[in-house]
Amino acid sequence: MPVRVRPPAPEREPMTTSVLFLTLYDLVILMKKQRFWIFILVFLIALAVVAQIFIARNQTEGDKVCIYRDNTLLYCLPLNQDTTITIPYGEDNFNTVEIKDGMVSVTDASCPDHICIHHGATNETADPIICLPNHLIIQVEREEDSNLDGVSS
Numbered sequence: 195m196p197v198r199v200r201p202p203a204p205e206r207e208p209m210t211t212s213v214l215f216l217t218l219y220d221l222v223i224l225m226k227k228q229r230f231w232i233f234i235l236v237f238l239i240a241l242a243v244v245a246q247i248f249i250a251r252n253q254t255e256g257d258k259v260c261i262y263r264d265n266t267l268l269y270c271l272p273l274n275q276d277t278t279i280t281i282p283y284g285e286d287n288f289n290t291v292e293i294k295d296g297m298v299s300v301t302d303a304s305c306p307d308h309i310c311i312h313h314g315a316t317n318e319t320a321d322p323i324i325c326l327p328n329h330l331i332i333q334v335e336r337e338e339d340s341n342l343d344g345v346s347s
């Protein structure tokens with residue numbers, strides 16, 4: 195029968211204990227550092243996800259340019275897509291609306307006063323471009339605004 199011999203218990207001298215303690219301490223520090231980096235990594239991933247959602251939201255539900263005539267919606271166009279449209283009115287009247295670099299402006303119009311052209315470019319919801327002779331309102335609309343309206347009403 196083989197006889198199991200227990201290895202002698204390690205003698206715990208003060209020196210050995212302190213070295214062991216230091217090693218464990220270093221290990222704890224390392225683990226803490228790893229946790230720190232994992233935390234940073236998770237934080238960055240979360241930030242990237244949030245940024246991506248925010249960008250996707252901006253692309254799909256960003257600012258829009260809505261054009262009304264006599265309270266009837268004619269067009270709703272995204273403000274982040276450069277485009278130019280000419281909106282006819284009656285026989286000879288028109289407004290040319292340009293969306294460029296996130297701003298909307300009237301670049302040409304048949305109206306006599308040309309107030310709509312002189313208004314210049316805007317991306318403000320509180321600053322609609324109005325052409326009274328052609329009964330046209332060009333309004334920048336923001337998704338947050340309608341959400342706030344929904345909450346408050």
Ligand SMILES: [Zn+2]
Pocket residue numbers: 303305307308309310311324325326327328
């Ligand atoms: Zn005008």
